[in-house]
Amino acid sequence: MSERLIQSIERAADVLEIFLTTNSELSVKEISEKVNLSKSTVHGIIKTLEHRGYLQQNPDDLKYRLGIKLFELGNFVGKHLDIRSIARPIIKDLVNELNETVHLVLLNRNEIIYIEKEDGPRTLTMYSHIGKRAPVHCTGVGKAILAHLSDQEVDRLLSIQNLLSFTEFTMTDKEEIKNHLKSIRECGYAVDDEEIELGLKCIAAPIFNHQGNVIASISCAAPKIRLDEERLPKVIAGIRKAALEISKALGYKGVMQR
Structure with a gap:
């Protein structure tokens, strides 16, 4: 591919897309394993996506799920x-x-x-x-x-x-x-x-x-x-x-x- 891709955006997309084929809620450790990135890297991506409404955290088990912003965009x-x-x-x-x-x-x-x-x-x-x-x-x-x-x-x-x-x-x-x-x-x-x-x-x-x-x-x-x-x-x-x-x-x- 000749286009220059931005790695950080690629990684954020990888994080979001794993929810399409796996459990509705995932921990930082589970996400890290599935996208093959360090927990610290994944944590930064998740917190950014959470801040923008693309992910949200379950306060009971601290796992993450897709946020309402994705529903709004899809709609x-x-x-x-x-x-x-x-x-x-x-x-x-x-x-x-x-x-x-x-x-x-x-x-x-x-x-x-x-x-x-x-x-x-x-x-x-x-x-x-x-x-x-x-x-x-x-x-x-x-x-x-x-x-x-x-x-x-x-x-x-x-x-x-x-x-x-x-x-x-x-x-x-x-x-x-x-x-x-x-x-x-x-x-x-x-x-x-x-x-x-x-x-x-x-x-x-x-x-x-x-x-x-x-x-x-x-x-x-x-x-x-x-x-x-x-x-x-x-x-x-x-x-x-x-x-x-x-x-x-x-x-x-x-x-x-x-």
């Missing part, structure tokens, strides 16, 4: 893979219909993260790519999600985020943003009109799970000149329809707002 990855596989054909159909770029995003760690992107035939250079993070307050996809969170969660997100101004059209006042979110809830879609990038316009709609909770959003992004008043209704209808199709495939029982 996170599993949900994301599901929504991507469900959304991908719907996104492709939407790109073919609109001939514009379509994004799929999730809210993660107080920002949105792009997990799928399908370029239209008339590609354009823009800030987005899969794995890219962006603020929630000035992106159509971010506002589509924000608008369907609880008031408490919206307050929390707007309080911990730096409400930076990216263009002259970026909203940075919390009360103005919250009033704007009300209109998004009423109409069922969000618009980013040059708020994060001059010349770029995005139309976004929320995606809901089987419990009716917003978990993602989808958007069409194009140069503002291509999303004029004549074409806008078709784009809005397409985005909202695609968002509802994805939501339905995830078990959502609601209907599209008029």
Whole structure:
């Protein structure tokens, strides 16, 4: 293998992976024997993993077991893979219909993260790519999600985020943003009109799970000149329809707002 591997991370992975094929709880001595490392080395690895939540110690017998952080990561990855596989054909159909770029995003760690992107035939250079993070307050996809969170969660997100101004059209006042979110809830879609990038316009709609909770959003992004008043209704209808199709495939029982 030509890639340079980091030994300490390899060892930590070895420690975690032995729990996949052995007892649910192991002592430091047992782990040391199974990974063929000294007890002092293993102890340092274990304490680091415990500190980060990947392992936890049973206070009764002082043995270690896998921690809740691994469940959180596995659950996170599993949900994301599901929504991507469900959304991908719907996104492709939407790109073919609109001939514009379509994004799929999730809210993660107080920002949105792009997990799928399908370029239209008339590609354009823009800030987005899969794995890219962006603020929630000035992106159509971010506002589509924000608008369907609880008031408490919206307050929390707007309080911990730096409400930076990216263009002259970026909203940075919390009360103005919250009033704007009300209109998004009423109409069922969000618009980013040059708020994060001059010349770029995005139309976004929320995606809901089987419990009716917003978990993602989808958007069409194009140069503002291509999303004029004549074409806008078709784009809005397409985005909202695609968002509802994805939501339905995830078990959502609601209907599209008029």
